[in-house]
Amino acid sequence: MPQDVVFPPSVSSSQVMALIKSVKEGGGKVDAAKLADDFGFDLKSMLPILDVAEMLGLVTVNGGDVSLTDLGSRIIKEGTSGFKLLKENISRIEPFKTALELTKKSGFVTSRQISEALKQKGIIFSDDDEENESIVEAVLVHWAIYANMLKYDGKTAVFSRASN
Amino acid sequence: MYEEATQDEGQPQEETSAVLLTVKSISYSVQLEKRVLDVLKDISFSVNDGQFVSIIGPSGAGKSTLLRIIAGLVRPTSGHVYYRDQEVTRPIKNISMMFQNYALLPWKTALENVEIALYSNDQLPAKEKREKALKALTAVGLSGFENAYPGELSGGMKQRVAIARALVLEPEILLMDEPFSALDPLTADHLRNEVYSYLINPQSPIRSVIMVSHNVEEVIELSDKVVVLSPRPAHVVGEIDILLNRPRDKKSFEFYTYVDQVFALLT
Numbered sequence: 011m012p013q014d015v016v017f018p019p020s021v022s023s024s025q026v027m028a029l030i031k032s033v034k035e036g037g038g039k040v041d042a043a044k045l046a047d048d049f050g051f052d053l054k055s056m057l058p059i060l061d062v063a064e065m066l067g068l069v070t071v072n073g074g075d076v077s078l079t080d081l082g083s084r085i086i087k088e089g090t091s092g093f094k095l096l097k098e099n100i101s102r103i104e105p106f107k108t109a110l111e112l113t114k115k116s117g118f119v120t121s122r123q124i125s126e127a128l129k130q131k132g133i134i135f136s137d138d139d140e141e142n143e144s145i146v147e148a149v150l151v152h153w154a155i156y157a158n159m160l161k162y163d164g165k166t167a168v169f170s171r172a173s174n
Numbered sequence: 175m176y177e178e179a180t181q182d183e184g185q186p187q188e189e190t191s192a193v194l195l196t197v198k199s200i201s202y203s204v205q206l207e208k209r210v211l212d213v214l215k216d217i218s219f220s221v222n223d224g225q226f227v228s229i230i231g232p233s234g235a236g237k238s239t240l241l242r243i244i245a246g247l248v249r250p251t252s253g254h255v256y257y258r259d260q261e262v263t264r265p266i267k268n269i270s271m272m273f274q275n276y277a278l279l280p281w282k283t284a285l286e287n288v289e290i291a292l293y294s295n296d297q298l299p300a301k302e303k304r305e306k307a308l309k310a311l312t313a314v315g316l317s318g319f320e321n322a323y324p325g326e327l328s329g330g331m332k333q334r335v336a337i338a339r340a341l342v343l344e345p346e347i348l349l350m351d352e353p354f355s356a357l358d359p360l361t362a363d364h365l366r367n368e369v370y371s372y373l374i375n376p377q378s379p380i381r382s383v384i385m386v387s388h389n390v391e392e393v394i395e396l397s398d399k400v401v402v403l404s405p406r407p408a409h410v411v412g413e414i415d416i417l418l419n420r421p422r423d424k425k426s427f428e429f430y431t432y433v434d435q436v437f438a439l440l441t
Contacts, residue, residue: 024330028364049359059360090315151326155318164283164323
């Protein structure tokens with residue numbers, strides 16, 4: 011059974027946008043270590059951002075070189091409003107995959123229900139249940155709304171499916 | 175909350191066609207227990223219509239105090255601030271300020287945090303307040319995040335809510351106090367250009383921006399003019415017009431020539 015692809019929770023959309031813009035400014039192909047150095051990051055801190063950009067299909071990473079893809083170029087052109095182009099790629103990654111499955115089944119779900127379902131699959135971001143739940147919530151709020159995948163109501167702390 | 179500015183005849187009339195804001199001979203001192211501490215000394219500069227002006231200086235130089243004086247939140251010991259032909263002596267509706275920590279209310283949603291800026295406008299029906307707030311959130315790319323609370327948003331998103339709150343007041347001048355200092359370098363790098371495009375565009379009510387920063391590259395990247403302050407008591411040691419096309423290439427020789435000029439004035 012193939013292992014689930016899990017999204018690194020600490021990465022923000024602004025960080026990914028800055029990274030792909032920097033690759034473009036570098037001519038479309040840049041050394042990963044140099045990229046980290048340009049932003050005053052160590053490579054270890056830069057890796058999760060690179061992972062997300064690669065998971066979403068915005069860059070490819072080969073032998074330490076980061077190359078911009080066509081999708082990455084389109085996202086740079088359209089900004090965060092272009093993130094809806096990532097809907098299909100994001101929906102294959104956890105915790106988005108589980109959140110989509112649950113909203114399809116029940117209509118409305120809380121981050122607790124989503125984090126419990128993820129736990130059943132062995133996907134845990136923190137040993138502390140409350141923290142785990144808030145990490146799941148943050149990742150979904152930060153990415154799934156931009157991708158026009160989910161809607162979120164902070165007053166009820168409930169996610170639902172976004173209309174197409 | 176806001177009041178109309180008072181008329182004053184002392185403002186230089188010959189500059190009013192292009193000048194949106196004039197800071198004239200501003201000094202500010204604080205009375206301590208046994209002595210007087212001079213914070214700002216005889217500071218003058220102007221901001222033209224359409225200009226993005228940055229104020230840079232060492233930490234503790236009084237940059238934020240100067241911004242608060244411009245906003246009408248702090249009275250100078252001497253000197254004047256003019257918005258067009260009116261002296262600013264208290265907060266006015268055409269000058270809006272964005273604070274360093276964004277000052278969002280954690281118990282209010284993103285939409286409510288924007289709406290709160292219109293709270294004191296009794297003439298605007300609640301429905302219109304909501305529509306304006308929604309429009310401002312959409313303008314900063316936060317459509318869909320209306321019902322999220324600040325604690326659920328990333329640093330960059332919080333900053334955009336703060337910008338939306340400033341935009342909804344439709345000010346002509348936006349004052350920003352170290353707007354990128356709380357963000358990591360990658361997020362700040364992305365948001366600098368994005369923020370510029372939110373603020374300076376034909377759809378935006380904002381005509382000019384005054385930003386306080388201690389980051390030299392940041393001010394060169396964003397500004398049309400940089401006002402460089404000395405250590406305390408701060409006075410203007412130089413003004414530099416940045417004549418670079420946008421978007422600016424931070425790795426270019428011309429960019430670094432400006433960086434060197436600012437550093438030379440700061441040191």
